Amino acid sequence: MKSKKADDLIKEKSKEMFFSYGLRSISMDDVANLSGISKRIIYRYFEDKNALVRAVVKDLIQSHKRFFDTCQASAKDAIDEVIKQNSEPFEIWTPIRPRFFFDLENFFPGPWNDLELYKLIMLEGIVRNLKWGREEGLYSDQVSMVFIAEVRLHQLVNCLQPQLVETKKWSIHKFVVEFTRLYLQSITTVKGEKLLNSYLEGKEDL
DSSP states (O other), X not given: OOOOOHXXXXXXXXXXXXXXXXXXXXXXXXXXXXXXXXXXXXXXXXXXXXXXXXXXXXXHHHHHHHHHHHHHHHOSSHHHHHHHXXXXXXXXXXXXXXXXXXXXXXXXXXXXXXXXXXXXXXXHHHHHHHHHHHHTTXXXXXXXXXXXXXXXXXXXXXXXXXXXXXXXXXXXXXXHHHHHHHHHHHHBOHHHHHHHHHHHTTOSOO
Protein backbone atom coordinates (compact mmCIF):
# COMPACT_ATOMS: atom_id res chain seq x y z
CA MET A 1 0.00 0.00 0.00
CA LYS A 2 1.33 3.40 -0.92
CA SER A 3 2.22 5.74 1.91
CA LYS A 4 0.03 8.79 2.40
CA LYS A 5 0.95 11.92 0.54
CA ALA A 6 2.76 14.46 2.66
CA ASP A 7 -0.04 17.03 2.49
CA ASP A 8 -2.65 14.45 3.52
CA LEU A 9 -0.49 13.33 6.43
CA ILE A 10 0.01 16.93 7.54
CA LYS A 11 -3.73 17.57 7.46
CA GLU A 12 -4.50 14.32 9.28
CA LYS A 13 -2.07 15.08 12.10
CA SER A 14 -3.21 18.69 12.25
CA LYS A 15 -6.81 17.59 12.68
CA GLU A 16 -5.87 15.44 15.66
CA MET A 17 -4.33 18.42 17.43
CA PHE A 18 -6.72 21.13 16.24
CA PHE A 19 -9.83 19.14 17.20
CA SER A 20 -8.48 18.28 20.64
CA TYR A 21 -6.69 21.47 21.68
CA GLY A 22 -8.09 24.21 19.48
CA LEU A 23 -6.31 26.24 16.84
CA ARG A 24 -4.43 28.97 18.66
CA SER A 25 -2.52 26.69 21.02
CA ILE A 26 -1.06 24.55 18.21
CA SER A 27 1.98 25.88 16.38
CA MET A 28 3.50 24.82 13.10
CA ASP A 29 6.33 23.34 15.18
CA ASP A 30 3.76 21.11 16.90
CA VAL A 31 2.43 20.01 13.52
CA ALA A 32 5.95 19.25 12.31
CA ASN A 33 6.78 17.23 15.43
CA LEU A 34 3.63 15.12 15.34
CA SER A 35 3.64 14.50 11.59
CA GLY A 36 7.35 13.82 11.43
CA ILE A 37 7.62 16.23 8.52
CA SER A 38 9.92 19.22 8.68
CA LYS A 39 8.50 22.74 8.69
CA ARG A 40 10.33 23.39 5.46
CA ILE A 41 8.30 20.65 3.78
CA ILE A 42 5.08 21.75 5.49
CA TYR A 43 5.49 25.28 4.16
CA ARG A 44 5.93 23.82 0.69
CA TYR A 45 2.30 22.67 0.86
CA PHE A 46 0.80 25.32 3.16
CA GLU A 47 2.16 28.83 3.09
CA ASP A 48 1.11 29.57 6.67
CA LYS A 49 -1.06 28.29 9.51
CA ASN A 50 -4.15 29.99 8.12
CA ALA A 51 -3.76 28.04 4.87
CA LEU A 52 -3.45 24.80 6.84
CA VAL A 53 -6.55 25.57 8.91
CA ARG A 54 -8.45 26.43 5.74
CA ALA A 55 -7.44 23.11 4.18
CA VAL A 56 -8.66 21.22 7.26
CA VAL A 57 -12.02 23.02 7.20
CA LYS A 58 -12.31 22.44 3.44
CA ASP A 59 -11.81 18.70 3.99
CA LEU A 60 -14.60 18.66 6.57
CA ILE A 61 -16.95 20.52 4.26
CA GLN A 62 -16.19 18.37 1.22
CA SER A 63 -16.66 15.15 3.17
CA HIS A 64 -20.02 16.32 4.48
CA LYS A 65 -21.17 17.59 1.07
CA ARG A 66 -20.21 14.35 -0.73
CA PHE A 67 -22.30 12.35 1.68
CA PHE A 68 -25.38 14.58 1.36
CA ASP A 69 -25.06 14.62 -2.43
CA THR A 70 -25.04 10.82 -2.39
CA CYS A 71 -28.19 10.77 -0.25
CA GLN A 72 -29.95 13.06 -2.70
CA ALA A 73 -28.93 11.05 -5.76
CA SER A 74 -30.04 7.71 -4.32
CA ALA A 75 -33.26 8.77 -2.57
CA LYS A 76 -36.61 7.36 -3.70
CA ASP A 77 -38.54 10.29 -2.25
CA ALA A 78 -38.05 13.32 -0.01
CA ILE A 79 -38.52 11.37 3.23
CA ASP A 80 -36.10 8.69 2.09
CA GLU A 81 -33.47 11.35 1.43
CA VAL A 82 -33.69 12.72 4.96
CA ILE A 83 -33.61 9.24 6.48
CA LYS A 84 -30.58 8.26 4.42
CA GLN A 85 -28.71 11.20 5.91
CA ASN A 86 -28.76 9.38 9.25
CA SER A 87 -26.50 6.62 7.98
CA GLU A 88 -23.53 8.97 8.22
CA PRO A 89 -21.36 8.05 11.24
CA PHE A 90 -21.58 11.46 12.92
CA GLU A 91 -19.27 10.18 15.64
CA ILE A 92 -16.40 11.35 13.42
CA TRP A 93 -17.24 14.84 14.74
CA THR A 94 -17.01 13.73 18.38
CA PRO A 95 -13.29 14.58 18.78
CA ILE A 96 -13.95 18.21 17.85
CA ARG A 97 -13.88 20.19 21.07
CA PRO A 98 -15.72 23.53 21.40
CA ARG A 99 -12.38 25.39 21.43
CA PHE A 100 -11.89 24.52 17.76
CA PHE A 101 -15.04 26.37 16.70
CA PHE A 102 -14.37 29.25 19.11
CA ASP A 103 -10.87 29.79 17.71
CA LEU A 104 -12.10 29.38 14.16
CA GLU A 105 -14.76 32.06 14.55
CA ASN A 106 -12.61 34.55 16.43
CA PHE A 107 -9.15 34.19 14.90
CA PHE A 108 -9.49 32.58 11.45
CA PRO A 109 -12.10 34.63 9.57
CA GLY A 110 -11.36 33.10 6.15
CA PRO A 111 -11.95 29.44 7.11
CA TRP A 112 -14.85 30.47 9.37
CA ASN A 113 -16.47 32.24 6.43
CA ASP A 114 -16.04 29.06 4.37
CA LEU A 115 -18.00 27.19 7.02
CA GLU A 116 -20.69 29.87 7.16
CA LEU A 117 -21.08 29.79 3.38
CA TYR A 118 -21.43 26.02 3.49
CA LYS A 119 -24.32 26.43 5.93
CA LEU A 120 -26.11 28.38 3.19
CA ILE A 121 -25.56 25.43 0.83
CA MET A 122 -27.00 23.13 3.47
CA LEU A 123 -29.99 25.45 3.82
CA GLU A 124 -30.58 25.36 0.06
CA GLY A 125 -30.55 21.57 0.19
CA ILE A 126 -33.11 21.54 3.00
CA VAL A 127 -35.39 23.92 1.10
CA ARG A 128 -35.06 21.79 -2.04
CA ASN A 129 -36.06 18.69 -0.04
CA LEU A 130 -39.03 20.51 1.48
CA LYS A 131 -40.25 21.58 -1.97
CA TRP A 132 -39.84 18.02 -3.24
CA GLY A 133 -41.81 16.63 -0.28
CA ARG A 134 -44.61 19.14 -0.75
CA GLU A 135 -44.84 18.37 -4.46
CA GLU A 136 -45.19 14.69 -3.57
CA GLY A 137 -47.84 15.46 -0.96
CA LEU A 138 -45.61 14.09 1.80
CA TYR A 139 -44.96 17.35 3.64
CA SER A 140 -47.52 19.81 4.96
CA ASP A 141 -47.62 23.30 3.52
CA GLN A 142 -49.24 24.77 6.65
CA VAL A 143 -45.97 25.99 8.17
CA SER A 144 -43.52 28.49 6.67
CA MET A 145 -40.91 26.70 4.59
CA VAL A 146 -38.29 29.28 5.59
CA PHE A 147 -38.98 28.65 9.28
CA ILE A 148 -38.88 24.85 8.95
CA ALA A 149 -35.65 25.01 6.92
CA GLU A 150 -33.98 27.19 9.55
CA VAL A 151 -35.05 24.81 12.33
CA ARG A 152 -33.63 21.83 10.42
CA LEU A 153 -30.38 23.66 9.73
CA HIS A 154 -29.94 24.41 13.43
CA GLN A 155 -30.59 20.74 14.21
CA LEU A 156 -27.87 19.61 11.82
CA VAL A 157 -25.38 22.26 12.93
CA ASN A 158 -25.88 21.27 16.58
CA CYS A 159 -25.23 17.66 15.65
CA LEU A 160 -22.01 18.67 13.92
CA GLN A 161 -20.99 20.52 17.07
CA PRO A 162 -21.93 17.82 19.59
CA GLN A 163 -20.42 19.66 22.55
CA LEU A 164 -23.32 22.12 22.31
CA VAL A 165 -25.59 19.35 23.60
CA GLU A 166 -25.51 19.03 27.38
CA THR A 167 -26.35 15.39 27.99
CA LYS A 168 -23.63 12.79 27.46
CA LYS A 169 -25.99 9.81 27.64
CA TRP A 170 -26.52 9.51 23.88
CA SER A 171 -24.13 9.04 21.00
CA ILE A 172 -23.98 11.68 18.27
CA HIS A 173 -25.75 9.27 15.93
CA LYS A 174 -28.57 8.90 18.46
CA PHE A 175 -29.02 12.67 18.59
CA VAL A 176 -29.18 12.83 14.78
CA VAL A 177 -31.78 10.05 14.68
CA GLU A 178 -34.01 11.60 17.32
CA PHE A 179 -33.75 15.09 15.84
CA THR A 180 -34.65 13.69 12.42
CA ARG A 181 -37.57 11.66 13.74
CA LEU A 182 -38.97 14.76 15.48
CA TYR A 183 -38.41 16.87 12.37
CA LEU A 184 -40.15 14.50 9.98
CA GLN A 185 -43.07 13.77 12.29
CA SER A 186 -43.70 17.51 12.63
CA ILE A 187 -43.92 18.22 8.90
CA THR A 188 -45.48 15.13 7.28
CA THR A 189 -49.02 14.92 5.94
CA VAL A 190 -51.20 11.85 6.54
CA LYS A 191 -49.74 10.38 3.35
CA GLY A 192 -46.23 11.27 4.46
CA GLU A 193 -46.79 9.87 7.94
CA LYS A 194 -47.82 6.50 6.49
CA LEU A 195 -44.70 6.41 4.32
CA LEU A 196 -42.52 7.48 7.24
CA ASN A 197 -43.99 4.76 9.44
CA SER A 198 -43.28 2.19 6.73
CA TYR A 199 -39.64 3.29 6.76
CA LEU A 200 -39.52 3.24 10.56
CA GLU A 201 -41.18 -0.16 10.94
CA GLY A 202 -38.76 -2.50 12.62
CA LYS A 203 -36.12 0.20 12.89
CA GLU A 204 -34.97 2.08 15.97
CA ASP A 205 -32.24 4.01 14.16
CA LEU A 206 -34.20 5.19 11.11
